[in-house]
Amino acid sequence: MGGTGGVREKWILAVDLGNGGPKVARVALDGTILGTAFRPVDVHIGLDGSATQDAGQWWDRLIEAAREVIDGADAGALHAVAITGQWGSTVPVGFDSEPVGPALLWADTRARDLVQPLIGGPINVGGYAPHKALPFIRLAAGAPNTDGADPTGHALLLKTRFAEIYSRTATLLEPVDYLGLRFTGRVAATPASMTLSWLTNHRPGAEPGYVDALIARTRRDRAKLPELLPTGSVLGPLLPSVAEGLGLAPGAPVVCGLPDLHAAVLGSGAVAPYATHVAISTTAWIGARVPFKRTDLFHSIATVPGLDPTLPIVANNHETGGAALQWLRDRILRAPPAEQTPGAATGSGTTGPDIAMASNGVTPGPSFEEMTAWAAGAPAGSEGLLFTPWLSGERSPVDDKHLRGGWLNLSLRTDRAALVRSVMEGVAYNMRWLFDPYQRFLRRRVESVRILGGGAVSDLWCQLHADIMGCHVERVADPQQAQLRGVALWARICLGELTIDDARRLVPVADRFDPQPENRAVYAAGYAEFRRLAGTLKGFYHRTNGRSPHG
Numbered sequence: 164m165g166g167t168g169g170v171r172e173k174w175i176l177a178v179d180l181g182n183g184g185p186k187v188a189r190v191a192l193d194g195t196i197l198g199t200a201f202r203p204v205d206v207h208i209g210l211d212g213s214a215t216q217d218a219g220q221w222w223d224r225l226i227e228a229a230r231e232v233i234d235g236a237d238a239g240a241l242h243a244v245a246i247t248g249q250w251g252s253t254v255p256v257g258f259d260s261e262p263v264g265p266a267l268l269w270a271d272t273r274a275r276d277l278v279q280p281l282i283g284g285p286i287n288v289g290g291y292a293p294h295k296a297l298p299f300i301r302l303a304a305g306a307p308n309t310d311g312a313d314p315t316g317h318a319l320l321l322k323t324r325f326a327e328i329y330s331r332t333a334t335l336l337e338p339v340d341y342l343g344l345r346f347t348g349r350v351a352a353t354p355a356s357m358t359l360s361w362l363t364n365h366r367p368g369a370e371p372g373y374v375d376a377l378i379a380r381t382r383r384d385r386a387k388l389p390e391l392l393p394t395g396s397v398l399g400p401l402l403p404s405v406a407e408g409l410g411l412a413p414g415a416p417v418v419c420g421l422p423d424l425h426a427a428v429l430g431s432g433a434v435a436p437y438a439t440h441v442a443i444s445t446t447a448w449i450g451a452r453v454p455f456k457r458t459d460l461f462h463s464i465a466t467v468p469g470l471d472p473t474l475p476i477v478a479n480n481h482e483t484g485g486a487a488l489q490w491l492r493d494r495i496l497r498a499p500p501a502e503q504t505p506g507a508a509t510g511s512g513t514t515g516p517d518i519a520m521a522s523n524g525v526t527p528g529p530s531f532e533e534m535t536a537w538a539a540g541a542p543a544g545s546e547g548l549l550f551t552p553w554l555s556g557e558r559s560p561v562d563d564k565h566l567r568g569g570w571l572n573l574s575l576r577t578d579r580a581a582l583v584r585s586v587m588e589g590v591a592y593n594m595r596w597l598f599d600p601y602q603r604f605l606r607r608r609v610e611s612v613r614i615l616g617g618g619a620v621s622d623l624w625c626q627l628h629a630d631i632m633g634c635h636v637e638r639v640a641d642p643q644q645a646q647l648r649g650v651a652l653w654a655r656i657c658l659g660e661l662t663i664d665d666a667r668r669l670v671p672v673a674d675r676f677d678p679q680p681e682n683r684a685v686y687a688a689g690y691a692e693f694r695r696l697a698g699t700l701k702g703f704y705h706r707t708n709g710r711s712p713h714g
Contacts, residue, residue: 173242175651176233176415178225179423180248180338182206182268182445182486185221187228188644189236190651192660194669196644200231207265212272214555215265218254221338222345229409238410244346244401244417245654246339247426247646251359253317254341255332260348264328266338267317269359270482270555272564274311274320281315281381282307289460289562295380300458302374303361304475305465307381310556310564314360315381322382335387339420346417347399352389353419354468358478363391365468365475367456392419394468395657418654423646424450424478425470429656430649431613431639432670434663436474439601439609441628441636443618444646447484447594448559449601451477462560462600470653470663477604479559481593485618487552487568488531491586496579497528535621538584543630544685545581547572550589551696560597561697565708571696587624588686591631592693598632611635613672615645622674629676631686640673 174197179186184204189197202224207215251269254262284292290309299306307315314335321329336344340352354363354371362377364370371393378385392398398419406413423442428450431440439451452474458465466475483490529537549571556564570585602609611634618624619642629636639645652669655661661669 171237171240173240174236175243175245175654176229176241177245177647177651177654178229178247178342179426179646179650180221180225180246180342181423182249185225185228185248186647187225187232188647188651189232190647192242192655194648194652196641196648197236198232199644199647200228202228206268208270212275214268214270214272216268218262218266218338218341221266222342225342226408233409233411239412241401241411241415243415243654243658245650246342246346246418246420247423247650248339248342248420250337250339250356250422250424251313252338253314254336254338255321255328256334256336256341256344256350257331258333260344260350262341263331264321264325266341267320269312271317271320272310272312272556273324274316275309275564276311277319277323278307278309278311278316282309291460296460298380299361299377300460302364302366302377304365304456304458304467305358305361306460307361308558309562312558312564315383318381318383318387322384332387334389336389337420339422340389343398343417343420346401346405348402349399350389351392351396351398351419353392353394353396355394355422355425355470356420357391358422358467362388363468365456365466367472394419394421394470397657416654416658418657421650421653424448424467424476426646426649426653427615428452428470428476428649429652429663429666430645430647430670431615432667432672433613434666437605437607437609438613439611440613440615441594442616443484443590443614443624444616445484445486445489447481447590447616447618448479449477449594449597449612450479451605453477453605457604459600459604462597462604463558463562464560464600464604470656477601479597479601481552481590481597482555482558483552483568484590485616487550487554487586487590488534488583488618490554491583492528492531492534495582496534531621534583535587535623537580538587539623541580541584543682544689545585545588546574546576547689548577548581548585549592549689549693549696550585551693552586552589552593553697557697560600563697563701563704565704566697566701567704567708587621587627588631588689589693590618591624591627592690594628595631595633595690596694609634611637613637613639615639615642617643619643622676625674625676626679629678630682631690633678635678636676637672638674638676640671642673645670
């Protein structure tokens with residue numbers, strides 16, 4: 164469909180590869196979402212600490228979703244292709260540009276023992292030996308994860324324990340860079356997408372590039388690292404074969420992939436220095452562009468390469484955000500398929516008591532709208548019921564993969580409304596737990612935040628964050644699609660058509676939630692108890708999970 168008077172209304176194909184699967188949107192040049200489609204993918208969680216997905220399935224499901232949003236559009240009006248998504252994960256890609264093994268996710272901890280000689284020692288701070296961590300912090304503003312849950316650990320795992328896969332690997336790519344390869348045929352990355360490899364020089368004024376000394380310290384093979392392009396580069400034109408498969412004209416520019424943290428900055432419209440956004444996606448985080456380079460190793464908060472060389476972005480992460488509510492629905496409130504026995508894998512081709520969160524064959528369950536409506540009927544504080552959302556351990560403000568989720572203070576009065584509300588409150592308490600050191604990191608109080616992500620669709624969850632964090636919460640319009648809007652605007656910035664500051668006027672705020680004084684005392688007391696739990700229960704978690712296969 165063309166524009167009025169024969170002028171074509173150009174649009175951007177935006178892709179967001181979340182942990183649950185690819186979401187694809189057709190986005191107008193002003194950021195308006197014209198249509199979206201989502202396809203779920205399988206996630207395999209093993210007792211051995213493995214967390215994997217099939218990168219080939221990512222691509223197949225992405226193409227399905229893209230065809231859906233392109234259907235009926237003016238195929239000749241494609242302006243650009245923009246990619247965002249999860250980061251800190253690794254795809255082993257062969258010499259034919261196809262995956263040669265499963266994608267290792269940011270939650271995969273199988274390399275924990277392998278990274279200890281690189282980064283740990285008898286004298287350590289939070290698992291880091293200072294003399295080993297400081298070279299990384301000085302140059303890259305962060306250091307490899309002590310649990311092996313990042314590209315350093317993934318590379319060591321493949322090299323050491325999956326040598327056959329490693330021998331067939333031409334390059335190790337972040338998910339967004341793997342999708343860029345599939346769209347263009349070019350193997351390349353940026354300092355932004357390679358952040359969690361901690362191999363690039365992040366000092367102000369430094370030229371983008373890998374640091375040989377850091378490559379040596381991580382025992383990475385330089386030959387398996389992708390070409391490094393400046394953040395904001397155009398990766399290349401859309402391949403004719405991909406264009407033909409989608410029914411599009413070839414040649415549209417494909418912009419280098421951008422981590423979801425960066426896309427969220429633009430999608431929130433909070434692009435001024437210190438302007439803060441909160442994301443409730445599968446994971447959760449707090450971020451802002453800031454005029455400094457800093458690292459808080461104690462709370463796993465750091466500044467990472469930003470959208471441009473002038474302002475880095477504050478990075479941190481909760482391993483479980485909106486996924487806690489999905490877990491409650493899918494594994495507690497939803498009846499299992501008749502053919503599935505408790506603890507058995509589904510849809511994964513694996514055996515034994517591993518977990519496979521399957522992308523099909525699920526039985527009907529309550530909608531998130533129904534669940535949040537139940538929660539609204541429970542009192543503030545859920546009558547003292549507390550939920551810890553550490554279902555995959557935690558990364559910020561403590562880096563501890565042994566932590567686990569659970570309820571405390573269950574009683575015979577506890578019903579599904581209290582269970583749901585306590586999960587939502589637990590995620591908000593966890594955000595407050597991070598918000599306090601985040602403000603100290605900024606060295607200023609944050610009075611207002613922008614909120615986005617699938618969890619932000621819920622009025623109740625937004626209000627809970629306002630009440631528990633004690634600040635004003637502004638919800639952007641269409642918060643579930645904010646990162647798609649953000650990466651679409653990024654494509655135009657990369658093409659020289661917009662500036663980063665233009666995102667402020669192109670991202671409208673739909674609602675504002677102010678802290679409710681009547682809930683202040685309840686949530687202050689609840690947070691005080693929540694804040695003590697990680698320390699109180701740490702010994703139990705470490706004794707239990709440290710000696711079990713899944714710890």
